[in-house]
Amino acid sequence: MDKKVTVIGAGNVGATAAQRLAEKELCDVVLVDIVEGVPQGKALDLTQAAPIEKHDAKLTGTNAYEATAGSDIVIITAGIPRKPGMSRDDLLSTNAGIVKKVTREVAARSPEAVLIIVSNPLDAMCHVAYEASGFPKQRVMGMAGVLDSARFRAFIALELNVSVENTHAFVLGGHGDTMVPLPRFSTVAGIPLPELLPPERIEALVQRTRNGGAEIVSLLKTGSAYYAPASAAVEMAESILKDKKKILPCAAYLEGEYGIRDLFIGVPVKLGRGGIEQVIEIRLTDEESAALKKSAAAVQELKNALAQLNY
Ligand code: APR
Numbered sequence: 278m279d280k281k282v283t284v285i286g287a288g289n290v291g292a293t294a295a296q297r298l299a300e301k302e303l304c305d306v307v308l309v310d311i312v313e314g315v316p317q318g319k320a321l322d323l324t325q326a327a328p329i330e331k332h333d334a335k336l337t338g339t340n341a342y343e344a345t346a347g348s349d350i351v352i353i354t355a356g357i358p359r360k361p362g363m364s365r366d367d368l369l370s371t372n373a374g375i376v377k378k379v380t381r382e383v384a385a386r387s388p389e390a391v392l393i394i395v396s397n398p399l400d401a402m403c404h405v406a407y408e409a410s411g412f413p414k415q416r417v418m419g420m421a422g423v424l425d426s427a428r429f430r431a432f433i434a435l436e437l438n439v440s441v442e443n444t445h446a447f448v449l450g451g452h453g454d455t456m457v458p459l460p461r462f463s464t465v466a467g468i469p470l471p472e473l474l475p476p477e478r479i480e481a482l483v484q485r486t487r488n489g490g491a492e493i494v495s496l497l498k499t500g501s502a503y504y505a506p507a508s509a510a511v512e513m514a515e516s517i518l519k520d521k522k523k524i525l526p527c528a529a530y531l532e533g534e535y536g537i538r539d540l541f542i543g544v545p546v547k548l549g550r551g552g553i554e555q556v557i558e559i560r561l562t563d564e565e566s567a568a569l570k571k572s573a574a575a576v577q578e579l580k581n582a583l584a585q586l587n588y
Contacts, residue, residue: 278305278333278334278335280303280350281304281305281348281349282348282351283307283308283345283348283350283351283352283383283387284306285309285352285353285383286309286310286355286395287309287310287312287316288354288358288503289503290503290506291308291352292308292319293504294352294354294395295308295320295336296323296326298334299323299327299330299332299336300332300334301332301515302332303334303514303519305334305336306320306334306337307344307348308339309342309379310338311340312340316340317338319338320337321336321338323336324336342382342383342386343386345382345387346386346387348383348386348387348390349390349391350392350393350514350517350518351383351391351393352393352510353376353380353383353392353394353402354395354396354510355372356368356371356372356376356396356397356402357371358397359397359490359500360494360499361494364453365397365398365453366398366453366579368396368398369579369583370586370588372396372397372398373401373583373588375396376405376406376409377405377408380405380409380410383410384409384410384412390412390416391418391517392417393419393420393510393514394418395419395420395506398452399419399421399451399528400419400452400528400540400541400579401576403419403528403530404541405588414529414532414553415551415552415553416552417552418527418528418529418548418552418553419543420506420509420510420527421528422448422525422545423510423512423513423526424452424506425448425452425456425543426447426448427446428486428489428505429483429486430445432485433446433463433465433470433482436474436482437465437473437474439465439466443465443466444463444464446458446463447459448486448526448543449535449545449569449572450543450572451528451543451573452528454488455568455571455572455575456486456572457565457572458483458487459561459565460479460483462559489502490502513525516549520550521549522548522554523547523548524545524548525545525546526543526545526546527544528541528542528543529544529546529556531544531556534556534558535558535569536566537573540573540576540577540580544558545559
């Protein structure tokens with residue numbers, strides 16, 4: 278393939294993302310993990326699936342960084358996942374140290390890459406990667422909104438018994454309990470959700486979306502969701518690799534947009550070859566604006582906590 282994507286962390290999210298990237302034949306994939314043998318074993322297993330899945334993507338597993346050189350995109354999933362009873366924020370100090378270290382390694386070898394951060398707490402980890410890489414803001418982003426809106430879409434489709442393909446959902450804000458799903462911009466075949474469902478049903482779906490990650494953590498008991506997170510990261514990567522210019526909700530570094538400054542937070546952006554090519558601003562109602570401000574305050578609090586840590 279003429280494109281290369283490095284995936285850091287060969288755990289559940291990382292290995293699943295590698296599989297999807299290869300099976301869509303988007304790029305060659307380099308899978309990196311700190312545990313000896315795991316990225317090599319998973320890459321080899323995926324290589325052996327290739328004749329059946331009919332793709333020619335090359336998969337390399339490694340514990341070192343040489344093979345990552347010249348990547349077009351680096352997806353960072355390294356870190357520890359949540360256990361039942363833990364919030365994403367509980368992962369802050371452990372994952373900050375890991376994300377800082379791996380970002381420095383990849384940034385040195387792939388200075389032109391776009392970084393897609395998946396490790397949680399997402400918005401705070403974007404700050405860590407932004408600082409550690411020194412990359413322009415257009416080339417550092419977080420995967421959260423695509424996942425949150427996919428969850429919302431799945432619940433809308435189940436509720437109305439319609440194809441998921443007919444659904445669009447709009448989610449703003451941080452990746453956490455303060456995320457801001459916007460029902461009036463969420464549609465089924467172009468019809469706004471409030472035309473199709475009473476407010477209390479919409480609120481129930483919104484609440485399930487907010488709790489979407491925790492619902493899965495409590496079922497799995499060890500580890501957190503990975504099929505949908507991997508799909509979401511790969512959708513972002515595809516839009517960049519193919520320069521599709523899809524508008525997707527991603528964690529982006531804002532400098533005044535939506536009245537928010539110096540903070541990574543989820544907003545709709547246009548994703549193309551250069552990474553974030555545009556932040557799409559829409560006019561919010563007072564209520565929506567207040568919910569976004571509240572979400573930004575929660576992210577700011579984590580950013581402040583990060584500044585106190587020696588990671
Ligand atoms: N360098 C490379 N890989 C590392 C490092 C490091 N310094 N530290 C940890 N890892 C690897 C682990 O060895 C493990 O294989 O990261 C991988 C994480 O995989 P899982 O434990 O399976 O976790 P996963 O479910 O993939 O979630 C990863 O994404 O969604 C978020 O909250 C989630 O922060 C978590 C991350």
